[in-house]
Amino acid sequence: MKNAVVLLSGGLDSTTTLAIATDQGYRVHALTFQYGQRHEHEIEAAKTIAERYQVAQHHVFPIHLELFGGSALTANDIEVPKQRSDEEIGTGIPVTYVPARNTVFLSIALAMAETTPAHNIFIGVNALDYSGYPDCRPEFIKAFETTANLATKAGVEHQGPFRIHTPLIDLTKGEIIRRGLDLGVDYALTITCYAPSEEGHACGTCDACNLRLKGFSDNKIVDPAPYTT
Amino acid sequence: MKNAVVLLSGGLDSTTTLAIATDQGYRVHALTFQYGQRHEHEIEAAKTIAERYQVAQHHVFPIHLELFGGSALTANDIEVPKQRSDEEIGTGIPVTYVPARNTVFLSIALAMAETTPAHNIFIGVNALDYSGYPDCRPEFIKAFETTANLATKAGVEHQGPFRIHTPLIDLTKGEIIRRGLDLGVDYALTITCYAPSEEGHACGTCDACNLRLKGFSDNKIVDPAPYTT
Numbered sequence: 001m002k003n004a005v006v007l008l009s010g011g012l013d014s015t016t017t018l019a020i021a022t023d024q025g026y027r028v029h030a031l032t033f034q035y036g037q038r039h040e041h042e043i044e045a046a047k048t049i050a051e052r053y054q055v056a057q058h059h060v061f062p063i064h065l066e067l068f069g070g071s072a073l074t075a076n077d078i079e080v081p082k083q084r085s086d087e088e089i090g091t092g093i094p095v096t097y098v099p100a101r102n103t104v105f106l107s108i109a110l111a112m113a114e115t116t117p118a119h120n121i122f123i124g125v126n127a128l129d130y131s132g133y134p135d136c137r138p139e140f141i142k143a144f145e146t147t148a149n150l151a152t153k154a155g156v157e158h159q160g161p162f163r164i165h166t167p168l169i170d171l172t173k174g175e176i177i178r179r180g181l182d183l184g185v186d187y188a189l190t191i192t193c194y195a196p197s198e199e200g201h202a203c204g205t206c207d208a209c210n211l212r213l214k215g216f217s218d219n220k221i222v223d224p225a226p227y228t229t
Numbered sequence: 230m231k232n233a234v235v236l237l238s239g240g241l242d243s244t245t246t247l248a249i250a251t252d253q254g255y256r257v258h259a260l261t262f263q264y265g266q267r268h269e270h271e272i273e274a275a276k277t278i279a280e281r282y283q284v285a286q287h288h289v290f291p292i293h294l295e296l297f298g299g300s301a302l303t304a305n306d307i308e309v310p311k312q313r314s315d316e317e318i319g320t321g322i323p324v325t326y327v328p329a330r331n332t333v334f335l336s337i338a339l340a341m342a343e344t345t346p347a348h349n350i351f352i353g354v355n356a357l358d359y360s361g362y363p364d365c366r367p368e369f370i371k372a373f374e375t376t377a378n379l380a381t382k383a384g385v386e387h388q389g390p391f392r393i394h395t396p397l398i399d400l401t402k403g404e405i406i407r408r409g410l411d412l413g414v415d416y417a418l419t420i421t422c423y424a425p426s427e428e429g430h431a432c433g434t435c436d437a438c439n440l441r442l443k444g445f446s447d448n449k450i451v452d453p454a455p456y457t458t
Binding site: 009059061062064065067068069097098099100101102103104106107108110111112114115133135136139140143144146147148150151152155156226 | 288290291293296328329330333335337341343363365368375377381437457
């Protein structure tokens with residue numbers, strides 16, 4: 001049984017990715033980052049999901065990217081945008097972009113993979129819905145994979161075994177949800193909202209909520225997660 | 230005046246690198262990692278050196294790579310090797326290799342660079358004395374630079390401005406020390422030893438001490454740093 005490190009945020013995409021890795025027969029080692037999010041609800045969601053899937057291990061790894069600021073998701077002085085128009089979504093790089101986030105996340109996943117050992121890393125990036133994020137593009141993933149195989153003892157000794165899997169990269173949100181439902185994902189456990197209530201209920205109006213709700217709507221089903229509105 | 234992020238461990242190589250960046254006219258933003266080293270002496274050394282060079286800012290960034298284990302430098306169950314023969318040094322990958330370390334360090338430096346903003350990152354890697362470390366090789370550095378320019382908002386919007394500077398990569402330890410002395414580096418402030426005493430004095434016998442002492446010997450001068458032996 002092959003080992004895989006799966007990045008698990010507690011959101012819809014990473015949970016679907018975990019389900020896909022499990023379905024493909026990988027023994028999952030989950031990795032969740034605690035990186036100065038404004039809320040801890042997604043970490044709790046990640047723990048619940050990791051338990052549900054009986055992963056081999058689950059690391060919650062603190063990484064204080066908020067020390068550098070620069071993003072609405074980690075800095076308190078940049079407001080998370082609400083109710084942007086369809087035109088605005090998908091144009092330019094959003095303020096919710098976290099500088100170098102996926103590079104940092106994948107490099108720490110690589111450190112975990114090398115010590116596990118695992119040669120497969122799964123990340124739920126998506127190039128369609130998040131077209132504004134440079135570190136969600138296939139060319140970035142490919143460059144990181146090349147770097148990983150040059151950077152490591154395992155890469156040198158086993159001649160480039162590391163593979164970064166991005167099973168969602170070309171899918172629409174609707175297709176991701178369809179795939180997850182086919183695999184029995186319980187989306188009530190997942191949290192996607194940028195700015196949930198104190199109880200962890202989604203706002204229903206931020207970019208992330210809008211994309212998620214549209215994905216469920218495209219499948220003609222109701223999102224089972226709790227919303228405040 | 231251009232900004233640069235300089236990785237500063239408090240050791241001989243990174244301090245020389247800081248001196249070179251300063252000499253080249255960069256405004257230095259220093260970054261020191263607290264990553265489960267066995268001792269904190271090098272962090273104190275880094276703080277002293279950053280103050281001496283009056284850097285624009287100095288981040289001491291906690292990164293808990295010891296959670297994953299896998300190296301004599303971060304795990305307590307792997308012994309730091311002592312008095313290896315000249316033949317042993319430079320053959321194979323040493324147990325002091327920390328999985329994916331420079332990938333993690335550079336990715337966090339990239340996050341700091343993007344928020345500073347700075348487009349130049351200096352790292353004191355050396356491909357000669359540390360030929361066993363895959364992430365000290367020029368091909369790794371080049372691959373990371375490519376990744377950095379694909380990963381980031383600044384990379385996309387300014388068409389690949391990030392540059393990873395490795396001014397020591399082709400130098401012997403003796404040449405590094407010569408360069409530093411020419412720039413007025415006070416090597417008494419630096420600490421290189423893998424296993425210093427409680428007072429922070431170098432052991433004089435580990436791989437790192439041996440390389441350093443040989444470098445001073447090649448310059449026919451005495452290392453001003455304190456040793457226990």
